[in-house]
Amino acid sequence: KNQVEQSPQSLIILEGKNCTLQCNYTVSPFSNLRWYKQDTGRGPVSLTIMTFSENTKSNGRYTATLDADTKQSSLHITASQLSDSASYICVVSVSGYSTLTFGKGTMLLVSP
Amino acid sequence: GAVVSQHPSWVICKSGTSVKIECRSLDFQATTMFWYRQFPKQSLMLMATSNEGSKATYEQGVEKDKFLINHASLTLSTLTVTSAHPEDSSFYICSVRLAGITHDTQYFGPGTRLTVL
Numbered sequence: 001k002n003q004v005e006q007s008p009q010s011l012i013i014l015e016g017k018n019c020t021l022q023c024n025y026t027v028s029p030f031s032n033l034r035w036y037k038q039d040t041g042r043g044p045v046s047l048t049i050m051t052f053s054e055n056t057k058s059n060g061r062y063t064a065t066l067d068a069d070t071k072q073s074s075l076h077i078t079a080s081q082l083s084d085s086a087s088y089i090c091v092v093s094v095s096g097y098s099t100l101t102f103g104k105g106t107m108l109l110v111s112p
Numbered sequence: 113g114a115v116v117s118q119h120p121s122w123v124i125c126k127s128g129t130s131v132k133i134e135c136r137s138l139d140f141q142a143t144t145m146f147w148y149r150q151f152p153k154q155s156l157m158l159m160a161t162s163n164e165g166s167k168a169t170y171e172q173g174v175e176k177d178k179f180l181i182n183h184a185s186l187t188l189s190t191l192t193v194t195s196a197h198p199e200d201s202s203f204y205i206c207s208v209r210l211a212g213i214t215h216d217t218q219y220f221g222p223g224t225r226l227t228v229l
Contacts, residue, residue, distance in 0.1 A: 036220075043116075043205050043220035044156070089155065093216070099146075100218065102155040 002027040004103035006090050012109045017080055021106045023073040023090030031095040035064050035075045038087045038105065047075070047088075080110045114210050114219040115139050122225040125196055133191045133224045135206030141186035142208035146218065147179075150203040162189040196228040 004025045013019050025033070032051045036044035048057045048064040050073070056065045061078045077084055090103040115138040125131050135145055143164045148156040160181055161169040168181035180192040193200055203225055207218040 034217075041203070041223065041225065043118075043207075043223045045220070046217065049217065099158060099161070102157075104153075104155045107153075 002092070002094060002101045004090055004092050004101050006088075006103035006106050008106060009104070010107040010109070012111055013080055015080060015082055015110050015112050018076065018078050019080060019108065021075045021077075021088050021090075021108070023075070023103055025071050025073070025090070025092045025101070025103075027071075027092040027094055027101050029095040030068065030071075031093045033064075033066055033073050034091045034093075034100075035062070035073075036089045036091060038089055040086070044089055044091075077108075080108075082110050082112060084108060085110045114142075114208055114217075116206065116208050116219050116221040118204075118206060118221040118224050120224060121222060122227075124227045124229065126229055127197055128195055130192055130194045131196055131226060133193075133204055133206075133226075135189045135191070135208075135221055137187045137208045140208075140210065142189075142210075143186060144209045145183060145189040146207045146209070147181060147189070147191050148205045148207065150205060150223075156205060159191075164189075193226065196226070198228045201226055201228045 007022045034049045035047045038044040047062050050066045063076045066073045087105040087107050089105040092101045117136045119134045145162040147159045150156045159174045162181045162183040164183045170176045183189040205223045207220045210217050
């Protein structure tokens with residue numbers, strides 16, 4: 001069964017600090033992995049997308065890594081800001097299919 | 113990227129009434145749109161795949177007669193929750209698929225909060 005597990009479930013950090021969110025997946029065959037940011041009451045917004053051959057991808061203060069061998073990904077947020085408070089969702093797509101497998105997300109709260 | 117809008121952004125209705133939610137692709141033609149439902153502190157759950165000009169494909173456990181989907185044009189898909197009940201209260205999100213050379217990307221709408229009293 002295709003699954004995406006995220007950890008931690010929730011996280012509180014101080015403004016300006018860094019943090020790393022984890023994603024493990026069992027999706028096969030793997031096509032690509034995406035990280036989305038979802039503000040409360042809003043739709044998800046894409047941060048990064050990585051295919052099998054990509055190990056890392058950055059988008060401003062967000063850096064995602066992918067280890068396709070261990071089926072793990074991480075999202076590193078640098079110098080966090082209050083506006084980073086949101087749910088971060090790891091999403092994996094299956095090769096040949098348009099549907100996505102969603103993780104439950106990590107709820108990040110950046111505290112002043 | 114693609115710009116996706118939803119209308120309304122939130123709606124409150126009485127039990128037993130029907131509610132229509134619109135999803136529009138503003139800057140490109142989408143042959144395929146997706147409808148998701150999200151309960152509090154849960155991940156998005158795919159309800160159905162909406163195909164322009166043909167019947168929608170529903171996920172297992174989703175009642176097609178209760179959640180009517182119409183994809184009448186390349187820029188508009190509608191989800192109608194018929195005879196709504198309090199347990200239908202949820203956050204409904206649509207997305208459009210943009211095909212790329214190496215992979216497809218889904219762009220999500222801002223969501224519609226439905227509350228059934």
